[in-house]
Amino acid sequence: MKKPSKETFVNLVYDNISIIYKICRIYSSIDDQDLQQEIIYQLWKAYPTFEGRSKFQTWMYRVALNTAIVGIRKKKIVTVPINTDLEFHLNNEDDENMNDQLESLYRYIDMLNNIDKAIIFLYLEKCTYEEISQVLGLSASNVGVKLNRIKKRLREMFNRENV
Numbered sequence: 001m002k003k004p005s006k007e008t009f010v011n012l013v014y015d016n017i018s019i020i021y022k023i024c025r026i027y028s029s030i031d032d033q034d035l036q037q038e039i040i041y042q043l044w045k046a047y048p049t050f051e052g053r054s055k056f057q058t059w060m061y062r063v064a065l066n067t068a069i070v071g072i073r074k075k076k077i078v079t080v081p082i083n084t085d086l087e088f089h090l091n092n093e094d095d096e097n098m099n100d101q102l103e104s105l106y107r108y109i110d111m112l113n114n115i116d117k118a119i120i121f122l123y124l125e126k127c128t129y130e131e132i133s134q135v136l137g138l139s140a141s142n143v144g145v146k147l148n149r150i151k152k153r154l155r156e157m158f159n160r161e162n163v
Contacts, residue, residue, distance in 0.1 A: 065121075115136065118135075
């Protein structure tokens with residue numbers, strides 16, 4: 001594949017900037033601008049290796065998630081629950097109840113380990129098991145098993161809170 005131009009890179013990142021924002025919201029603590037800049041820098045550094053065998057978004061997820069996870073390990077960043085634009089279908093009786101449930105969901109997701117956070121994030125982004133497996137380097141069946149365990153754990157957390 002012919003190496004795309006700097007302009008192509010900028011357009012691709014701009015078209016998919018919400019991926020970076022969402023990952024930063026999940027993995028970052030107080031100031032996510034540093035993580036955003038680091039992700040974009042790592043994308044630019046890795047861009048020459050992008051061969052187009054997968055969708056750009058899949059490759060971008062992989063680089064961005066790896067950057068966030070490695071950054072947390074290096075800096076031992078303490079994450080805090082933050083509101084995101086991610087969709088999650090919860091039983092809602094009213095808007096206030098829905099907001100409380102979403103806050104609980106984000107708090108519970110924050111308690112997960114980094115790989116589980118990535119899996120549930122990609123699932124909430126409506127990625128297929130195959131896409132999640134490509135991003136994280138797991139088999140699709142392993143993604144399915146892990147995702148079922150994560151959902152079960154999240155359900156248990158919700159049930160404990162509502163007892």
